[in-house]
Amino acid sequence: MKRLRALLIAAAAVALTAGASDPSERLPDQAQEARARTLFKEVRCLVCQNESIDDSEAQLAGDLRQIVREQVKAGSSDAQIRDFLVERYGEFVLLKPRFSMGNAVLWLAPVVVLLVGGVLMAGLLRRRETPEPALSQDEEARVRRLLEGD
């Protein structure tokens, strides 16, 4: 039993925070807390493997959450908070890349691909509008032979 207890204490030391829902981190104002939680989903936990700070239990995610919560409390707008984070940690910190010239390809591609698809479909339908040429007498005879032979 002693060994068990010692190991469990060791385990507790490995564990860090409980993610964004940890009650010790929460803001007292519910509206502010809700805003912070929405923002968390857009911020990457930089040391994790593709997790937002809303999900992550890592120490660094906890630090980032604290920064965001403090800024929300101080009355910064969402855009200001994003700018602040980008200035500090680079674009990598945002899970939703910003609408910028550098990211134009990313944001415009879906629309462009859809448009190309639409144009191709329109072309396909227009081509179909032209009636197929009627069969020549020779061909009709061949069709008859084939059908009868079947």
Added chain:
Amino acid sequence: MIVELGAFALILSLMLSVAQTGLSAVGGARRSPVLAGAGQGAAIATFVALLVSFAALIYAFVTSDFSVTNVATNSHTDKPMLYKVAGAWGSHEGSMLLWCVVLTGFGAAMAVFGDSLPPRLRAYAIAVQGALGVMFLAYTVLASNPLARLLEAPIEGKSLNPLLQDWALAFHPPFLYIGYVGFSVVYSLSMAALIEGRIDAAWARWIRPWTLAAWSMLTVGITLGAFWAYYELGWGGWWFWDPVENASFMPWLIGAALLHSAIVTERRGALPGWTAFLALAAYTFSMLGAFLVRSGVLTSVHAFAVDPTRGVLLLIMMGVAAGAGFLLFGLRAPSLNRGGQFRPISRESAIVLNNILLSTATAVVLLGTLYPLIREAMDGEAVSVGAPFFNLTFTPLMILAFAVLPAGPLLAWKRGDAKGVARKLWVVLALAALLGLIAYAVVQPRKALASGGLVVGFWLIGGALLEIAERLKLARAPFAESLRRARGLPRGAWGTTLAHAGLGVFVLGASFETAWRVEAAQALSLNGSQPLGAYTVTLTDVVTIEGPNYLAERGIITVTNKAGAEVCRAQPERRFYPTGAQTTSEVAICAKGLDDIYVVMGERRAGEGGKPAWLVRAYVNPWVRLIFLGPLLMAIGGIVSLSDRRVRLGVGRRTGEVVS
């Protein structure tokens, strides 16, 4: 000894697949039944040899033979038996061997069940399948041999990552790989048909059963993975738009597009080029998935076995297969027949629209997944593309697709009757809107967007039911007549209805769960409680337990309803695995109808007055079961279609289908 036999069988299967390729190719080119038959024999022998090899690997895991490198790094004597067996495909080497087993298995299946194929096409397809086998087997033998021995065997193994010791994940890779690699048959049949220059209705009929089987298995595999993430990762999410998830999702999307376009090619002879393109793309995306997951070029929560040098090899293999495929396609495409004509309002058009939307969605997922690499190569800037991007781009595309979906099966081929279809569908639309409005009015807090999601879900389910009702002439003809029609209806029609309704079920679950889940988290001391929506969560007791290969703190947590009656006793655990010093959380889930009460045990901390307290997180995930039930229905729909006589026999005979 058994391990050496397995290693020998692995090399033998590589030699046999070289023979399979050569014999079948020459047999096809010379129209020699003898050579082609020998190629078929080689295909079966390859598979048998590889089965021996795979069995040897499982044997090494079961007996904990730590002189095998792969066993030493991925297993442990304390591990439960199921996970010892599953360990055989849990590592990179083992999973590539599984890939080869499935790949050669499909080659053997073509040799055994392919009698309805024209001999020449069959020989070429088996040759192409053999060539794919040669590549992957050579890779396995030379760069990732799962049966390699260690010079000095350790006393104990390093064990499998505890997160992976889970039943859903034990079965996840086999389903996923049958799905991924199932598209290899579609690829091989397409290559064979392109070599012969004949992409036509008959070809579309031959690829259909393989596409259906692969797509259905992939659906099951992805759903198992999502279910695992839901209850194992411990925050109740089930889809993260993670690169590894996207890697499996892209072939699924393309597979879905292919299923539909192949119907057009089969029934109407139209879109042969496009269908062939998708057929090649499906397996290309499968290989891209293997590359993305196994190379580690993208950081991900699921990549457990990564190696950059192997990544380069996988990339080369993908380049060779895709390059050969699309080169041949480029050469043959101009000469392909254009097929039957159709009007803008027709079932063909609806399916073309479906294909445009699914392909665009695939392109979005592909770009979003690779964009961080592209940007880094372009200007060195590190960026992230995560869930918020995909929610904003992928979801609208799908909503567009869902909006038109119910009309598709109701439209006639060639020239549809828009007004007639609208007359039938407006009732469904009105009903779906009404249900959405009720949800908006009743469910608190009020959420317009999620209520809209529910409308889409009901619209899909209603549309699917209406379609089958139309085919049965339900309520319009005497009941006996409907019953007779139900018996005569091809299984494919039932499959379509199931799959489309399953999609609706999924949309309902996803909308409801995402919008209305309730969360509560507090540090509770013994007998402390916290409110969770309509329930109260009380920490009744905490016990320490010793598992087979872990130690755990187990919380006994009582959930009561408003009246004070106990609705469930949850026993979540916080586990510590001494081997590897890893802590994991074992979630407790109480199913309440379609909802889940989801309880997570957190770490111990000092509570009020120095008493110990434990962080208890609890969620009510409403309708979450539908998220997993929906895709399951879709997979069942695929399998029901697969059992359709027309598909099974590979013949185009119409068997008593009721023409509406």
